[in-house]
Amino acid sequence: MKMLINVPETVVADALRGMAAAHPELTVDVENRVIVRRDAPVAGKVALISGGGSGHEPLHGGFVGPGMLSAACPGEVFTSPVPDQMARAAAAVNSGPGVLFIVKNYTGDVLNFDMAAELAEDEGIQVAKVLVNDDVAVTDSLYTAGRRGVGGTLFVEKIAGAAADEGQPLERVEAIGRQVNENSRSFGVALSACTTPAKGSPTFDLPPGELELGIGIHGEPGRERRAMMTSGEIAEFAVGAILDDMTPRNPVLVLVNGMGATPLLELYGFNAEVQRVLTQRGVAVARTLVGNYVTSLDMAGASVTLCQVDEELLRLWDAPVKTPGLRWGM
Amino acid sequence: MKMLINVPETVVADALRGMAAAHPELTVDVENRVIVRRDAPVAGKVALISGGGSGHEPLHGGFVGPGMLSAACPGEVFTSPVPDQMARAAAAVNSGPGVLFIVKNYTGDVLNFDMAAELAEDEGIQVAKVLVNDDVAVTDSLYTAGRRGVGGTLFVEKIAGAAADEGQPLERVEAIGRQVNENSRSFGVALSACTTPAKGSPTFDLPPGELELGIGIHGEPGRERRAMMTSGEIAEFAVGAILDDMTPRNPVLVLVNGMGATPLLELYGFNAEVQRVLTQRGVAVARTLVGNYVTSLDMAGASVTLCQVDEELLRLWDAPVKTPGLRWGM
Amino acid sequence: MLDAEFFRRWMTATAASVDREAERLTALDSPIGDADHGSNLQRGFKSVIAALEKEAPQTPGAVLTLSGRQLISTVGGASGPLYGTLLRRTGKALGDAAEVDEGQLAEALRAGVDAVMALGGAAPGDKTMIDALVPAVDALDDGFPAARSAAEQGALATTPLQARKGRASYLGERSVGHQDPGATSSALLIAALAEAAGE
């Protein structure tokens, strides 16, 4: 597989240099792999830190800025960052009221963020954590590492970020983040595997005419392989899987998310089908976001995330945000 | 090739339905294929209309909104829209001071927009036109249809849109649009072909280990095929081709644009190399935009566009814009 | 003499052969274009047939002007305005006579082809539909079958040319060695004329 890179070893550092050049409103520490909003620490406000393997852009670095994350820590491609990164980020953004770690539920992310929390607490920084585990494709049982964190991460980062921006205290921002996670469910499909720079070939073989149902965001295969389906059938399957797991009483935020290589034209068409199914199932839609937000390198495919919102969560969703990847109201 | 679609015939209509659902701030006429900002016509202001084949999203529909386009007319995939669409759009957005057509230089686009201008003028609407032809990969001679319009379109739409938003008259908005086009140059490369829904297989064969230099945005092959190059070498080639054709005296806006399937991680890394080459060549950079803006379905690759800006153009670039695809300052 | 029914048969035969050859036209448009020519014309002629059924125009001129307007309103791309103009101008040149003879058709078609050259700026040898249309019109004096072979020859003869108009011109020398999709569909249009005449 061809890639627009120099050598696999420098992919993350190169991207950070390019990000620094494009976004003077961010401080990008290329050496230590920490992206911080330029005006950090912001006095009196809880700071949000997230991170994870690279390859999911704009998540997380593209969500750093007023109204969302204070800092992001990118690991190697699909590899959780190391504790030193989050500890350094915490020192850079903490202004006193503490920091909230937003952690996608993967063994590596959990272990590294937990170690970072210990390091930060040693420095006297108050740390709280929200674990995101919204992927209904994974059975949450004793026999798995639990549900993965995928598209719901965007909702948690945006809504908790708005709460922090309002000056709410750490326990409250944490509680809101947890509530958003509990209210969120995702399901993803792949029409192609992706190719990591280190491996240089697709992470799995998917024959023409088949698709993977229930994929994550790390190029791992899904739960099931089936004969290719139409956009409408996929929408029924994905929304169906989510609604089997959650019965929204409130309106939902809808994220129709591209995995990276599926054109926006197709994503919008897929959204039409998702909305049709939601209407048929009697689910009211408050807001819809369509685009490539939580990606898996050059994987073709899409995921659907629904997040039930009451009035407060909707107000926080609508609140101003100013990041490279998500921007409105300012 | 697998696609996230129902049937090829309804791809554009499906996408428009999905766009309507996601963007209540737009009026989407699915039947007649016209996307209009909800508050049109805006009293006293020149209205901007663009359009072209679908498959380049977010261009043009994603650039409809305050500070940019008043309306967009999407054709079938890679097929210029029909005159009826632009005539209908003109009637919907004209508030008196006239409309500006922003037309990418392709035979089909030019012919259809020209016919639309006749129809609109028959209805008493004043029409001016800016032709975008920024692609330095095409020799502009008697022996070609002239240079293609590619990435520079975004600069023309944004900057002319800001001038219209300020209430400048039609001749002035047109002149600014032309100036932006004259100041813009682009060069694109493909690492893979794209697949149109109608054809269902890649538009050209590109063996592993080779890339196409000087591609457009319709899945057409480039001017030249070469052995695969590094991101740094590609940046040197692309920026070199642009600077062979233009010697910027003023700082430039830089657009590092993905063709659709190249991950943001790679685009940012490519941007780092583009910035390096610009620095080496003594070109000052005013602003940089990195992302998938003027795409070619699921093609892997990227293009570079430079646009020289004086103080007025830079002020207009920085002016507020509120569209699905580009948003700042409001 | 050729009546409205003849021209309707011409359009129907064109629509049918465009349907049959759509994949091939799109495939030809792939190496030197953007892979849409077949589906463009399929969409256009489908709507021509629907409009002819609905509006039932009663003269040769009316059949062709309606067909041309329909192509302009539904095809898009380069070929929509060009083929639309071809039929519309040919139709206008036929006036409102209830029947026309072959000489009048040849003259009207020449006016149509001239209008396409004026609109698109292409001359013979530029590797476009003109390379099939001009020889066809020239041969029409010798009857429909002669026009059909001339158009087919013209289309085949585009292969070694370097394109100077349309998308294929972006490729420069790389456009050499491929048959032009528009010239190929023009040959289908002329062949349908012979078919409508039962020849």
Next chain:
Amino acid sequence: MLDAEFFRRWMTATAASVDREAERLTALDSPIGDADHGSNLQRGFKSVIAALEKEAPQTPGAVLTLSGRQLISTVGGASGPLYGTLLRRTGKALGDAAEVDEGQLAEALRAGVDAVMALGGAAPGDKTMIDALVPAVDALDDGFPAARSAAEQGALATTPLQARKGRASYLGERSVGHQDPGATSSALLIAALAEAAGE
């Protein structure tokens, strides 16, 4: 007796075999993981070697705690904290003695493996590195070569298992039939121990 030099050789031998086997480890991590295990460990052990050269720790315990800290700070993923904890806890258990015997090493390694199980929550049979490490520690009383074969057997025996921890668990039954990458790298680590002992 095993001195600091022995432990340095262990780390050097591990780094070399991880380098040699990196592609294979990444390939194993592809069908049931995210295709990074080889490059993760390569990066980690490269930095371990650099740190050992730079800081030149003088006791077995110091060699391993430094190596563990280094893995934690450079690997990331699941394997970084887990292997980092393994070496760090083993090193801590060795205290600051200048030399240790094989029995002390076996005991310390067991403490390290216990810490990995506590941190990651995996038990034998969950299809993780634990499936190579636990049998290796159990066999260490019979010497390094016995530990090496036990680790290799353990790694091979992960193939028919269904994963219950880590990324592979997301696949449910589809994780069956693939050898676990972490168990495979653990077998390399134990083989390097035998190599350092010249056995």
